[in-house]
Amino acid sequence: MEDRVILRVGAKILIPHILLFALYVQFHGDYGPGGGFQAGVIFASAFILYALIYGLAHAKRVLPLGFASFCAALGVVIYAGVGVATLLKGGVFLEYGVLRHDPVHGQELGILLVELGVFTTVFGSMVAFFYSFTGRRKSRS
């Protein structure tokens, strides 16, 4: 089983960088290609890599399925919550301009929060998909 050592050490080195890259893509989505969807998928892939190398049981201890599903729902709530917040502040639904004193800053804040919501949902969904497929025992037929 010595060949496993390379995989484990390599994964340990790579996973923090993958997570960091995902966050970079998320927050720099305004200035270059990127945004919530891509960042969510990359972030989830770090956890999938962890599950592939260290086993599903370990991965489920780090990130339980319930938490991943919670994240998926939380993202939708964040997104709709931004819309409701704009309603409460006097604008129409999802009009980011009323979030701050100045419409342009409001837009930037709104986009940031909304992309965060998308990121959370996509991340939770991809991890939940992976857990569902790999957690199933093989049928005996």
Added chain:
Amino acid sequence: MTAVALLRIRNLFAVVMLAGIYSLLSAGLFTVMDAVDVAFTEAAVGAGISTVLMLGTLALVGRKEKAPDRHPVLPLFVVLVTGAALVYGSLDMPPFGDPDNPIHQHVAPRYLEESGEEIGVPNVVTSVLASYRGYDTMGETTVIFTAVVGVLLLMATRRRRWTEEGKGDDDGG
């Protein structure tokens, strides 16, 4: 081409790998056509997540496809007729890359010109996705959530053995 190989190969593992290559090739195509955001997403999602999910499915269902016992004539006929109709329809379409195409009038120049002052975000795709068309993106997020609900309902419960005597619990999932 990759797509035709996908059609003919019966070892499903090879099919899944080729599907990943197909996604990656189309991501490269998107990059060449200046769609960097789309290429990024297609590479991550198509070549990444789709491949992983299909491999997970193959681990549960098996890898070989049964050989077709007779030549399917009707699907071939349907496909040829549809293809011919589409080629006929494409003769009316505007040529590739022309800046005067109808698709580039009306809304798109407005987004490109106004996005700088109204939103202040350089990446126009993000500004359109999150602000000008933010409502659609909310719907899309809901769609992903709904898919998670569906998959969890189908897959995260205990496996039951479907015998003729009725349902009984398996050794647990």
Added chain:
Amino acid sequence: MRVLGLFNYWIFIFLMMVGFYTLISRGNLVKKIVGLNIFQTSVFILYISMGKVRGGTAPILMEGDAVYSNPLPHVLILTAIVVGVATTALGLSLVVRIKEAYGTIEEDEIQAEDLRL
């Protein structure tokens, strides 16, 4: 000469027909879902190729005057890609459950089993 400007549509039509044929002619359910994916990706190629402007660049605003490719199809396709993966995940989980219930994922065997029960 005008016909040569249409080649991107023909590439798309070819890919879409291959995907369509895989979808309707193969009995294996996983192959069908792969065919669906080919179909979807070919439609993305259609839209993105329609949005390209000759001499344009990626739609990220830069200093000075520049010609940009149309960002509107990019946004639509971004949404479509993610919805596509959601559909694929749901379809694959259905295939897994069908396999557990019927013992096979070949379409004709499933129909035979249904007729037998």
